[in-house]
Amino acid sequence: MSLGHPDDVEAFRRLVLERSGLILSAEKDYLLKSRLEPIARAEGLADVAAMLRQVRLAPGARLAQRCIDGMATHESFFFRDATPFDQLRETILPQLLAARAQTKTLRIWSAACSSGQEPYSLAMLLMEERARFADWKIEILATDFSQPILERARTAAYSEFEVRRGLSDQRQARWLVRDGEMFRIAPEVRNMVQFRNHNLLDGMATLGRFDLILCRNVLIYFDPATKAKTLDGIAACLNSDASLILGSAETVVGLAGAFEPTPGLRGVFRVKEGQRAAA
Template sequence: MKPDDFDFLAKMLKERSGLVLTPDKSYLLESRLMPVARKRGLKGLEDLVAQLRRRDEALAADVTDAMTTNESFFFRDQKPFDQFRDVVLPNLLRTRATKRSFRIWCAAASSGQEPYSLAMILKEHAARLAGWKVEIVGTDLSREILQKARSGLYSQFEVQRGLPIQLLVKYFQKRDDQWELDPAVRSMVQFKEWNLLQDMKALGTFDVVFCRNVLIYFDQPTKSVVLENMSKQMTDDAVLYLGGAETVLGISERFKPIPSQRGVYAVARPGYNGPSIGAPAA
Protein backbone atom coordinates (compact mmCIF):
# COMPACT_ATOMS: atom_id res chain seq x y z
CA MET A 1 0.00 0.00 0.00
CA LYS A 2 1.25 3.46 -0.88
CA PRO A 3 2.20 5.56 2.16
CA ASP A 4 -0.16 8.34 1.05
CA ASP A 5 -3.05 5.88 0.82
CA PHE A 6 -2.27 4.48 4.26
CA ASP A 7 -2.10 7.99 5.73
CA PHE A 8 -5.43 8.89 4.13
CA LEU A 9 -7.16 5.78 5.52
CA ALA A 10 -5.57 6.16 8.96
CA LYS A 11 -6.67 9.79 9.21
CA MET A 12 -10.20 9.01 8.04
CA LEU A 13 -10.60 6.13 10.51
CA LYS A 14 -9.22 8.22 13.37
CA GLU A 15 -11.71 11.02 12.64
CA ARG A 16 -14.68 8.70 12.18
CA SER A 17 -14.12 6.15 14.93
CA GLY A 18 -11.15 7.11 17.11
CA LEU A 19 -9.26 4.04 15.87
CA VAL A 20 -5.51 4.60 15.79
CA LEU A 21 -3.52 2.72 13.13
CA THR A 22 0.26 2.71 12.88
CA PRO A 23 2.15 1.81 9.66
CA ASP A 24 2.92 -1.68 10.99
CA LYS A 25 -0.84 -2.38 10.82
CA SER A 26 -1.06 -1.93 7.04
CA TYR A 27 -1.59 -5.70 6.73
CA LEU A 28 -4.77 -5.26 8.78
CA LEU A 29 -6.08 -2.66 6.36
CA GLU A 30 -5.39 -4.92 3.42
CA SER A 31 -6.98 -8.04 4.93
CA ARG A 32 -10.15 -6.27 6.06
CA LEU A 33 -10.64 -3.83 3.21
CA MET A 34 -10.01 -6.07 0.21
CA PRO A 35 -13.42 -7.75 0.67
CA VAL A 36 -15.01 -4.27 0.77
CA ALA A 37 -13.22 -3.33 -2.47
CA ARG A 38 -14.32 -6.56 -4.19
CA LYS A 39 -17.91 -6.05 -3.06
CA ARG A 40 -17.86 -2.61 -4.68
CA GLY A 41 -16.31 -3.97 -7.90
CA LEU A 42 -13.05 -2.14 -7.27
CA LYS A 43 -9.74 -3.65 -8.34
CA GLY A 44 -7.89 -3.05 -5.09
CA LEU A 45 -7.13 -0.70 -2.25
CA GLU A 46 -5.71 1.98 -4.55
CA ASP A 47 -9.07 2.21 -6.32
CA LEU A 48 -10.89 2.09 -2.98
CA VAL A 49 -8.91 5.03 -1.63
CA ALA A 50 -9.45 6.94 -4.88
CA GLN A 51 -13.22 6.43 -4.45
CA LEU A 52 -13.04 7.56 -0.83
CA ARG A 53 -11.24 10.72 -1.90
CA ARG A 54 -14.34 11.50 -3.99
CA ARG A 55 -16.25 11.69 -0.68
CA ASP A 56 -18.21 8.45 -1.09
CA GLU A 57 -19.97 8.48 2.28
CA ALA A 58 -21.52 5.01 1.92
CA LEU A 59 -18.12 3.51 1.15
CA ALA A 60 -16.56 5.37 4.09
CA ALA A 61 -19.20 3.85 6.37
CA ASP A 62 -18.46 0.36 4.99
CA VAL A 63 -14.73 0.86 5.50
CA THR A 64 -15.25 2.02 9.08
CA ASP A 65 -17.50 -0.97 9.74
CA ALA A 66 -14.92 -3.37 8.34
CA MET A 67 -12.15 -1.94 10.51
CA THR A 68 -14.17 -1.96 13.73
CA THR A 69 -13.30 -4.92 15.93
CA ASN A 70 -16.49 -6.79 16.80
CA GLU A 71 -15.10 -9.51 19.05
CA SER A 72 -17.62 -10.37 21.75
CA PHE A 73 -19.05 -13.32 23.62
CA PHE A 74 -21.49 -14.04 26.43
CA PHE A 75 -20.31 -13.31 29.99
CA ARG A 76 -16.89 -12.33 28.67
CA ASP A 77 -14.24 -12.68 31.42
CA GLN A 78 -17.08 -13.69 33.79
CA LYS A 79 -15.82 -11.75 36.84
CA PRO A 80 -17.35 -8.36 35.86
CA PHE A 81 -20.76 -10.04 35.50
CA ASP A 82 -20.42 -11.83 38.84
CA GLN A 83 -19.43 -8.50 40.40
CA PHE A 84 -22.44 -6.77 38.81
CA ARG A 85 -24.81 -9.49 40.06
CA ASP A 86 -23.37 -9.80 43.57
CA VAL A 87 -22.32 -6.22 44.35
CA VAL A 88 -23.67 -3.54 42.01
CA LEU A 89 -27.20 -4.91 41.55
CA PRO A 90 -27.89 -5.21 45.30
CA ASN A 91 -26.51 -1.69 45.70
CA LEU A 92 -28.87 -0.40 43.00
CA LEU A 93 -31.84 -2.14 44.61
CA ARG A 94 -30.99 -0.40 47.87
CA THR A 95 -30.12 3.09 46.62
CA ARG A 96 -32.85 3.25 43.95
CA ALA A 97 -35.60 1.83 46.15
CA THR A 98 -37.57 5.08 46.09
CA LYS A 99 -37.64 5.77 42.36
CA ARG A 100 -37.41 2.05 41.45
CA SER A 101 -35.53 2.54 38.21
CA PHE A 102 -32.00 2.49 36.80
CA ARG A 103 -30.29 2.59 33.41
CA ILE A 104 -27.34 0.60 32.04
CA TRP A 105 -25.25 1.54 29.00
CA CYS A 106 -23.14 -0.96 27.09
CA ALA A 107 -20.86 1.12 24.87
CA ALA A 108 -19.50 -0.76 21.83
CA ALA A 109 -22.12 -3.48 22.32
CA SER A 110 -21.04 -5.30 19.14
CA SER A 111 -23.28 -8.30 18.35
CA GLY A 112 -25.18 -7.98 21.63
CA GLN A 113 -23.69 -10.63 23.89
CA GLU A 114 -22.68 -8.18 26.64
CA PRO A 115 -26.04 -6.39 27.08
CA TYR A 116 -27.91 -9.67 26.69
CA SER A 117 -25.73 -11.24 29.39
CA LEU A 118 -26.77 -8.41 31.72
CA ALA A 119 -30.40 -8.83 30.65
CA MET A 120 -30.28 -12.53 31.57
CA ILE A 121 -28.84 -11.68 34.99
CA LEU A 122 -31.70 -9.24 35.56
CA LYS A 123 -34.19 -11.81 34.29
CA GLU A 124 -32.89 -14.26 36.88
CA HIS A 125 -33.73 -11.63 39.53
CA ALA A 126 -37.15 -10.77 38.10
CA ALA A 127 -38.94 -11.27 41.42
CA ARG A 128 -36.75 -8.68 43.16
CA LEU A 129 -37.20 -6.27 40.23
CA ALA A 130 -40.98 -6.55 40.00
CA GLY A 131 -42.39 -3.05 39.51
CA TRP A 132 -39.01 -1.61 38.58
CA LYS A 133 -38.20 0.18 35.33
CA VAL A 134 -34.83 -1.02 34.06
CA GLU A 135 -33.32 0.12 30.77
CA ILE A 136 -30.34 -1.40 28.99
CA VAL A 137 -28.97 0.59 26.06
CA GLY A 138 -26.45 -1.03 23.73
CA THR A 139 -24.61 1.20 21.27
CA ASP A 140 -22.14 0.52 18.51
CA LEU A 141 -20.64 2.29 15.52
CA SER A 142 -21.43 -0.56 13.13
CA ARG A 143 -24.92 -0.64 11.64
CA GLU A 144 -24.37 -4.15 10.34
CA ILE A 145 -23.34 -5.61 13.70
CA LEU A 146 -26.31 -3.95 15.40
CA GLN A 147 -28.67 -5.70 12.97
CA LYS A 148 -27.20 -8.99 14.12
CA ALA A 149 -27.56 -7.95 17.77
CA ARG A 150 -31.24 -7.07 17.33
CA SER A 151 -31.94 -10.43 15.64
CA GLY A 152 -30.84 -12.34 18.74
CA LEU A 153 -29.59 -15.18 16.52
CA TYR A 154 -26.31 -16.87 17.37
CA SER A 155 -24.35 -19.81 15.99
CA GLN A 156 -23.48 -22.93 17.97
CA PHE A 157 -19.95 -21.58 18.32
CA GLU A 158 -21.19 -18.26 19.70
CA VAL A 159 -23.44 -19.79 22.36
CA GLN A 160 -20.65 -22.14 23.44
CA ARG A 161 -18.38 -19.18 24.26
CA GLY A 162 -19.13 -18.28 27.87
CA LEU A 163 -22.86 -18.97 28.00
CA PRO A 164 -23.76 -21.37 30.87
CA ILE A 165 -25.69 -24.39 29.62
CA GLN A 166 -28.57 -23.72 32.02
CA LEU A 167 -29.09 -20.26 30.53
CA LEU A 168 -28.87 -21.63 26.99
CA VAL A 169 -31.62 -24.13 27.76
CA LYS A 170 -33.72 -21.56 29.61
CA TYR A 171 -33.50 -18.56 27.27
CA PHE A 172 -32.72 -19.89 23.76
CA GLN A 173 -34.59 -21.91 21.15
CA LYS A 174 -32.91 -23.88 18.35
CA ARG A 175 -33.74 -22.45 14.91
CA ASP A 176 -32.20 -24.64 12.20
CA ASP A 177 -28.45 -24.20 12.65
CA GLN A 178 -28.76 -21.18 14.97
CA TRP A 179 -29.97 -20.38 18.47
CA GLU A 180 -32.59 -17.65 18.98
CA LEU A 181 -32.70 -15.64 22.19
CA ASP A 182 -36.06 -15.39 23.98
CA PRO A 183 -37.96 -12.29 22.74
CA ALA A 184 -38.64 -11.30 26.36
CA VAL A 185 -34.90 -10.99 26.96
CA ARG A 186 -34.29 -9.25 23.63
CA SER A 187 -36.96 -6.68 24.48
CA MET A 188 -34.97 -5.64 27.55
CA VAL A 189 -32.20 -4.15 25.39
CA GLN A 190 -32.51 -1.10 23.15
CA PHE A 191 -29.81 -0.89 20.48
CA LYS A 192 -28.68 2.40 18.94
CA GLU A 193 -26.10 3.27 16.31
CA TRP A 194 -23.69 5.57 18.13
CA ASN A 195 -20.14 6.84 17.80
CA LEU A 196 -18.30 7.42 21.08
CA LEU A 197 -16.76 10.54 19.53
CA GLN A 198 -20.25 12.09 19.28
CA ASP A 199 -21.89 14.30 21.88
CA MET A 200 -23.39 11.85 24.39
CA LYS A 201 -26.11 14.10 25.83
CA ALA A 202 -28.88 12.59 23.70
CA LEU A 203 -28.30 9.19 25.31
CA GLY A 204 -29.42 10.44 28.72
CA THR A 205 -28.04 9.58 32.15
CA PHE A 206 -26.86 6.17 33.32
CA ASP A 207 -26.30 4.39 36.62
CA VAL A 208 -23.97 1.71 35.22
CA VAL A 209 -21.72 1.92 32.17
CA PHE A 210 -19.87 -0.97 30.54
CA CYS A 211 -17.13 0.34 28.25
CA ARG A 212 -14.93 -2.73 28.12
CA ASN A 213 -12.12 -3.38 25.63
CA VAL A 214 -12.83 -0.18 23.70
CA LEU A 215 -10.35 2.40 24.94
CA ILE A 216 -7.39 0.20 23.95
CA TYR A 217 -8.01 1.20 20.32
CA PHE A 218 -7.84 4.96 21.04
CA ASP A 219 -4.89 7.25 21.58
CA GLN A 220 -4.42 8.99 24.93
CA PRO A 221 -6.16 12.30 24.10
CA THR A 222 -9.18 10.47 22.63
CA LYS A 223 -9.44 8.21 25.67
CA SER A 224 -9.42 11.27 27.91
CA VAL A 225 -12.18 13.02 25.94
CA VAL A 226 -14.38 9.92 25.81
CA LEU A 227 -14.05 9.34 29.55
CA GLU A 228 -14.75 12.99 30.37
CA ASN A 229 -17.87 13.05 28.20
CA MET A 230 -19.00 9.70 29.59
CA SER A 231 -18.68 10.93 33.18
CA LYS A 232 -21.10 13.75 32.40
CA GLN A 233 -23.78 11.18 31.49
CA MET A 234 -23.44 9.26 34.74
CA THR A 235 -25.23 9.75 38.04
CA ASP A 236 -23.15 10.74 41.07
CA ASP A 237 -22.96 7.18 42.38
CA ALA A 238 -22.70 5.45 38.99
CA VAL A 239 -20.09 2.81 38.25
CA LEU A 240 -17.95 2.28 35.16
CA TYR A 241 -16.61 -1.07 33.98
CA LEU A 242 -13.46 -1.15 31.84
CA GLY A 243 -11.65 -4.11 30.27
CA GLY A 244 -8.97 -6.04 32.10
CA ALA A 245 -6.16 -4.33 30.15
CA GLU A 246 -7.60 -0.83 30.56
CA THR A 247 -7.26 1.82 33.25
CA VAL A 248 -8.15 5.46 33.92
CA LEU A 249 -4.87 6.09 35.73
CA GLY A 250 -2.85 8.75 33.98
CA ILE A 251 -5.66 9.27 31.47
CA SER A 252 -8.57 10.84 33.28
CA GLU A 253 -9.27 12.37 36.68
CA ARG A 254 -12.99 11.93 36.12
CA PHE A 255 -12.96 8.42 37.59
CA LYS A 256 -11.24 6.64 40.44
CA PRO A 257 -10.91 2.94 41.26
CA ILE A 258 -13.36 1.49 43.76
CA PRO A 259 -11.42 -0.22 46.55
CA SER A 260 -11.51 -4.04 46.41
CA GLN A 261 -13.40 -3.96 43.08
CA ARG A 262 -10.84 -4.44 40.30
CA GLY A 263 -11.81 -2.95 36.94
CA VAL A 264 -14.73 -0.98 38.42
CA TYR A 265 -14.56 2.79 38.76
CA ALA A 266 -16.56 5.52 40.46
CA VAL A 267 -17.25 8.96 39.09
CA ALA A 268 -14.88 11.40 40.78
CA ARG A 269 -16.91 14.38 41.97
CA PRO A 270 -15.73 17.03 44.45
CA GLY A 271 -16.44 15.89 47.98
CA TYR A 272 -17.71 12.48 46.86
CA ASN A 273 -15.88 9.25 47.64
CA GLY A 274 -17.77 6.88 45.38
CA PRO A 275 -20.65 4.46 45.95
CA SER A 276 -20.54 2.55 49.22
CA ILE A 277 -20.11 -0.87 47.67
CA GLY A 278 -17.67 -3.34 49.08
CA ALA A 279 -17.75 -7.09 49.44
CA PRO A 280 -20.45 -9.15 47.70
CA ALA A 281 -23.72 -9.42 49.50
CA ALA A 282 -24.07 -12.47 51.73
Protein backbone atom coordinates (compact mmCIF):
# COMPACT_ATOMS: atom_id res chain seq x y z
CA MET A 1 0.00 0.00 0.00
CA SER A 2 1.62 3.23 -1.17
CA LEU A 3 0.93 6.52 0.57
CA GLY A 4 3.22 8.46 -1.73
CA HIS A 5 6.89 9.27 -1.78
CA PRO A 6 8.71 7.69 1.20
CA ASP A 7 10.27 11.05 2.09
CA ASP A 8 6.82 12.65 2.36
CA VAL A 9 5.48 9.82 4.51
CA GLU A 10 8.49 9.79 6.82
CA ALA A 11 8.37 13.58 7.18
CA PHE A 12 4.72 13.31 8.24
CA ARG A 13 5.51 10.61 10.79
CA ARG A 14 8.19 12.85 12.32
CA LEU A 15 5.84 15.83 12.32
CA VAL A 16 3.10 13.88 14.11
CA LEU A 17 5.60 12.64 16.72
CA GLU A 18 6.98 16.14 17.27
CA ARG A 19 3.59 17.85 17.55
CA SER A 20 1.51 15.21 19.32
CA GLY A 21 3.81 12.52 20.72
CA LEU A 22 1.96 9.86 18.71
CA ILE A 23 4.15 7.10 17.26
CA LEU A 24 3.22 6.10 13.71
CA SER A 25 5.32 3.12 12.70
CA ALA A 26 5.24 1.61 9.22
CA GLU A 27 2.91 -1.07 10.58
CA LYS A 28 0.28 1.65 11.00
CA ASP A 29 0.19 2.73 7.37
CA TYR A 30 -3.35 1.37 7.20
CA LEU A 31 -4.28 3.92 9.87
CA LEU A 32 -2.65 6.72 7.91
CA LYS A 33 -4.62 5.78 4.82
CA SER A 34 -8.00 5.39 6.53
CA ARG A 35 -7.77 8.65 8.48
CA LEU A 36 -6.14 10.83 5.85
CA GLU A 37 -8.21 9.86 2.82
CA PRO A 38 -11.36 11.70 4.04
CA ILE A 39 -9.26 14.80 4.71
CA ALA A 40 -7.73 14.67 1.22
CA ARG A 41 -11.21 14.44 -0.31
CA ALA A 42 -12.51 17.30 1.84
CA GLU A 43 -9.53 19.44 0.78
CA GLY A 44 -10.14 18.70 -2.88
CA LEU A 45 -6.81 16.95 -3.34
CA ALA A 46 -6.19 14.05 -5.72
CA ASP A 47 -5.08 11.60 -3.04
CA VAL A 48 -3.19 11.17 0.23
CA ALA A 49 0.15 11.25 -1.59
CA ALA A 50 -0.57 14.73 -2.97
CA MET A 51 -1.64 15.90 0.49
CA LEU A 52 1.44 14.55 2.27
CA ARG A 53 3.60 16.27 -0.31
CA GLN A 54 1.95 19.60 0.57
CA VAL A 55 2.33 18.91 4.28
CA ARG A 56 6.06 18.24 3.90
CA LEU A 57 6.51 21.49 1.96
CA ALA A 58 4.46 23.55 4.45
CA PRO A 59 4.54 21.87 7.89
CA GLY A 60 3.32 25.01 9.61
CA ALA A 61 0.22 25.44 7.45
CA ARG A 62 -3.39 24.75 8.38
CA LEU A 63 -3.48 21.56 6.30
CA ALA A 64 -0.61 20.05 8.25
CA GLN A 65 -2.35 20.66 11.57
CA ARG A 66 -5.60 19.24 10.22
CA CYS A 67 -3.78 16.04 9.22
CA ILE A 68 -2.14 15.79 12.65
CA ASP A 69 -5.52 16.26 14.34
CA GLY A 70 -6.91 13.54 12.09
CA MET A 71 -4.38 11.01 13.35
CA ALA A 72 -5.39 11.36 17.00
CA THR A 73 -7.58 8.63 18.49
CA HIS A 74 -10.68 10.39 19.79
CA GLU A 75 -12.32 7.35 21.32
CA SER A 76 -14.39 8.45 24.30
CA PHE A 77 -17.65 7.69 26.02
CA PHE A 78 -19.49 8.64 29.19
CA PHE A 79 -18.29 7.08 32.44
CA ARG A 80 -15.72 5.05 30.50
CA ASP A 81 -14.54 2.17 32.69
CA ALA A 82 -16.81 2.50 35.72
CA THR A 83 -14.09 1.68 38.27
CA PRO A 84 -12.39 5.12 38.38
CA PHE A 85 -15.74 6.84 38.87
CA ASP A 86 -16.76 4.40 41.61
CA GLN A 87 -13.42 5.07 43.32
CA LEU A 88 -13.97 8.79 43.00
CA ARG A 89 -17.37 8.65 44.64
CA GLU A 90 -16.49 6.17 47.38
CA THR A 91 -12.91 7.11 48.31
CA ILE A 92 -11.18 9.99 46.51
CA LEU A 93 -13.90 12.65 46.78
CA PRO A 94 -14.59 11.96 50.49
CA GLN A 95 -10.86 12.31 51.18
CA LEU A 96 -10.73 15.60 49.28
CA LEU A 97 -13.85 16.77 51.08
CA ALA A 98 -12.06 16.35 54.40
CA ALA A 99 -8.72 17.70 53.21
CA ARG A 100 -10.20 20.85 51.62
CA ALA A 101 -12.76 21.58 54.34
CA GLN A 102 -11.17 24.96 55.11
CA THR A 103 -10.74 26.32 51.58
CA LYS A 104 -13.77 24.58 50.03
CA THR A 105 -12.15 24.64 46.62
CA LEU A 106 -11.50 21.83 44.18
CA ARG A 107 -9.64 21.88 40.85
CA ILE A 108 -9.82 18.91 38.51
CA TRP A 109 -8.05 18.49 35.18
CA SER A 110 -9.27 16.15 32.44
CA ALA A 111 -6.23 15.91 30.15
CA ALA A 112 -6.70 14.90 26.51
CA CYS A 113 -10.45 15.15 27.01
CA SER A 114 -11.37 14.42 23.37
CA SER A 115 -15.05 15.12 22.63
CA GLY A 116 -15.88 15.92 26.25
CA GLN A 117 -17.54 12.82 27.66
CA GLU A 118 -15.01 12.42 30.49
CA PRO A 119 -15.22 15.96 31.93
CA TYR A 120 -19.00 15.98 31.56
CA SER A 121 -19.12 12.63 33.38
CA LEU A 122 -17.08 14.19 36.19
CA ALA A 123 -19.47 17.13 36.32
CA MET A 124 -22.48 14.81 36.49
CA LEU A 125 -20.87 12.84 39.32
CA LEU A 126 -20.16 16.02 41.27
CA MET A 127 -23.70 17.29 40.69
CA GLU A 128 -25.02 13.99 42.03
CA GLU A 129 -22.85 14.51 45.12
CA ARG A 130 -23.57 18.24 45.38
CA ALA A 131 -25.08 17.91 48.85
CA ARG A 132 -21.50 17.30 50.02
CA PHE A 133 -20.12 20.21 47.99
CA ALA A 134 -23.04 22.62 48.24
CA ASP A 135 -21.04 25.80 48.86
CA TRP A 136 -17.75 24.78 47.26
CA LYS A 137 -15.95 26.39 44.35
CA ILE A 138 -15.31 23.56 41.88
CA GLU A 139 -13.42 23.94 38.61
CA ILE A 140 -13.13 21.25 35.95
CA LEU A 141 -10.56 22.08 33.28
CA ALA A 142 -10.71 19.95 30.13
CA THR A 143 -7.93 20.16 27.56
CA ASP A 144 -7.00 18.64 24.22
CA PHE A 145 -4.44 19.49 21.54
CA SER A 146 -7.05 19.21 18.76
CA GLN A 147 -9.03 22.41 18.27
CA PRO A 148 -11.76 20.73 16.15
CA ILE A 149 -12.48 18.09 18.79
CA LEU A 150 -12.61 20.79 21.49
CA GLU A 151 -15.10 22.78 19.44
CA ARG A 152 -17.26 19.68 19.28
CA ALA A 153 -16.94 19.13 23.04
CA ARG A 154 -18.06 22.71 23.69
CA THR A 155 -21.30 22.12 21.79
CA ALA A 156 -22.20 19.51 24.45
CA ALA A 157 -24.31 17.74 21.82
CA TYR A 158 -24.24 13.96 21.38
CA SER A 159 -26.00 11.37 19.27
CA GLU A 160 -28.31 8.75 20.74
CA PHE A 161 -25.60 6.13 20.20
CA GLU A 162 -23.06 8.22 22.15
CA VAL A 163 -25.55 8.88 24.93
CA ARG A 164 -26.50 5.24 25.37
CA ARG A 165 -22.82 4.31 25.42
CA GLY A 166 -22.23 4.87 29.10
CA LEU A 167 -25.25 6.74 30.47
CA SER A 168 -28.02 4.97 32.35
CA ASP A 169 -31.65 5.84 31.66
CA GLN A 170 -31.70 7.72 34.96
CA ARG A 171 -28.72 9.87 34.04
CA GLN A 172 -30.09 10.49 30.56
CA ALA A 173 -33.34 11.76 32.05
CA ARG A 174 -31.56 13.86 34.66
CA TRP A 175 -28.68 15.43 32.76
CA LEU A 176 -29.64 15.52 29.08
CA VAL A 177 -32.09 17.55 27.03
CA ARG A 178 -33.42 16.28 23.70
CA ASP A 179 -32.63 18.62 20.80
CA GLY A 180 -33.97 17.18 17.56
CA GLU A 181 -31.96 14.06 16.77
CA MET A 182 -29.27 15.02 19.30
CA PHE A 183 -29.04 15.23 23.07
CA ARG A 184 -27.50 18.23 24.83
CA ILE A 185 -25.86 18.26 28.24
CA ALA A 186 -27.96 20.16 30.78
CA PRO A 187 -26.69 23.74 31.35
CA GLU A 188 -25.86 23.20 35.03
CA VAL A 189 -23.51 20.35 34.05
CA ARG A 190 -22.09 22.07 30.98
CA ASN A 191 -21.28 25.23 32.93
CA MET A 192 -19.03 23.31 35.33
CA VAL A 193 -16.51 22.52 32.58
CA GLN A 194 -13.99 24.91 31.03
CA PHE A 195 -12.37 23.78 27.78
CA ARG A 196 -8.91 24.89 26.72
CA ASN A 197 -6.62 24.05 23.83
CA HIS A 198 -3.43 22.52 25.25
CA ASN A 199 -0.77 20.12 24.06
CA LEU A 200 0.75 17.91 26.76
CA LEU A 201 4.11 18.16 24.96
CA ASP A 202 4.19 21.92 25.53
CA GLY A 203 4.49 21.65 29.31
CA MET A 204 1.94 22.36 32.01
CA ALA A 205 3.30 25.31 33.98
CA THR A 206 0.55 27.64 32.74
CA LEU A 207 -2.28 25.42 33.97
CA GLY A 208 -1.76 25.88 37.72
CA ARG A 209 -2.17 23.27 40.45
CA PHE A 210 -4.81 20.58 40.77
CA ASP A 211 -6.39 18.35 43.40
CA LEU A 212 -7.15 15.62 40.88
CA ILE A 213 -5.87 14.89 37.37
CA LEU A 214 -7.28 12.35 34.93
CA CYS A 215 -4.92 11.47 32.07
CA ARG A 216 -6.45 8.25 30.83
CA ASN A 217 -5.63 6.25 27.71
CA VAL A 218 -3.12 8.82 26.51
CA LEU A 219 0.30 7.55 27.59
CA ILE A 220 -0.20 4.28 25.71
CA TYR A 221 0.41 6.20 22.47
CA PHE A 222 3.70 7.80 23.61
CA ASP A 223 7.24 6.47 23.57
CA PRO A 224 8.90 5.91 27.00
CA ALA A 225 10.77 9.25 27.00
CA THR A 226 7.60 11.21 26.21
CA LYS A 227 5.65 9.26 28.83
CA ALA A 228 8.26 10.08 31.48
CA LYS A 229 8.36 13.76 30.53
CA THR A 230 4.56 13.99 30.62
CA LEU A 231 4.36 12.33 34.03
CA ASP A 232 7.02 14.66 35.44
CA GLY A 233 4.99 17.63 34.23
CA ILE A 234 1.83 16.24 35.77
CA ALA A 235 3.60 15.66 39.10
CA ALA A 236 4.56 19.34 39.21
CA CYS A 237 0.88 20.29 38.72
CA LEU A 238 -0.48 18.18 41.58
CA ASN A 239 -1.02 19.47 45.08
CA SER A 240 0.87 17.42 47.65
CA ASP A 241 -2.07 15.18 48.60
CA ALA A 242 -3.67 15.05 45.16
CA SER A 243 -4.27 12.04 42.89
CA LEU A 244 -3.53 11.09 39.31
CA ILE A 245 -5.83 8.63 37.55
CA LEU A 246 -4.49 6.76 34.52
CA GLY A 247 -6.19 4.34 32.13
CA SER A 248 -6.61 0.69 33.03
CA ALA A 249 -3.71 -0.35 30.76
CA GLU A 250 -1.34 2.39 31.94
CA THR A 251 1.16 2.60 34.77
CA VAL A 252 3.96 4.80 36.09
CA VAL A 253 6.22 1.85 36.85
CA GLY A 254 9.63 2.38 35.29
CA LEU A 255 8.65 5.79 33.95
CA ALA A 256 8.26 8.36 36.70
CA GLY A 257 10.10 8.33 39.99
CA ALA A 258 7.76 10.93 41.47
CA PHE A 259 4.71 8.64 41.66
CA GLU A 260 3.64 5.63 43.63
CA PRO A 261 0.41 3.57 43.44
CA THR A 262 -2.34 4.37 45.92
CA PRO A 263 -2.99 1.20 47.96
CA GLY A 264 -6.40 -0.32 47.38
CA LEU A 265 -7.23 1.80 44.33
CA ARG A 266 -6.79 0.70 40.73
CA GLY A 267 -5.02 3.08 38.39
CA VAL A 268 -4.69 5.81 41.02
CA PHE A 269 -1.30 7.30 41.88
CA ARG A 270 0.07 9.81 44.36
CA VAL A 271 3.25 11.86 44.41
CA LYS A 272 5.76 10.08 46.64
CA GLU A 273 6.24 11.41 50.15
CA GLY A 274 9.83 12.44 49.44
CA GLN A 275 8.76 14.37 46.36
CA ARG A 276 5.91 16.28 48.02
CA ALA A 277 8.14 18.68 49.90
CA ALA A 278 9.94 19.54 46.68
CA ALA A 279 6.63 20.10 44.94
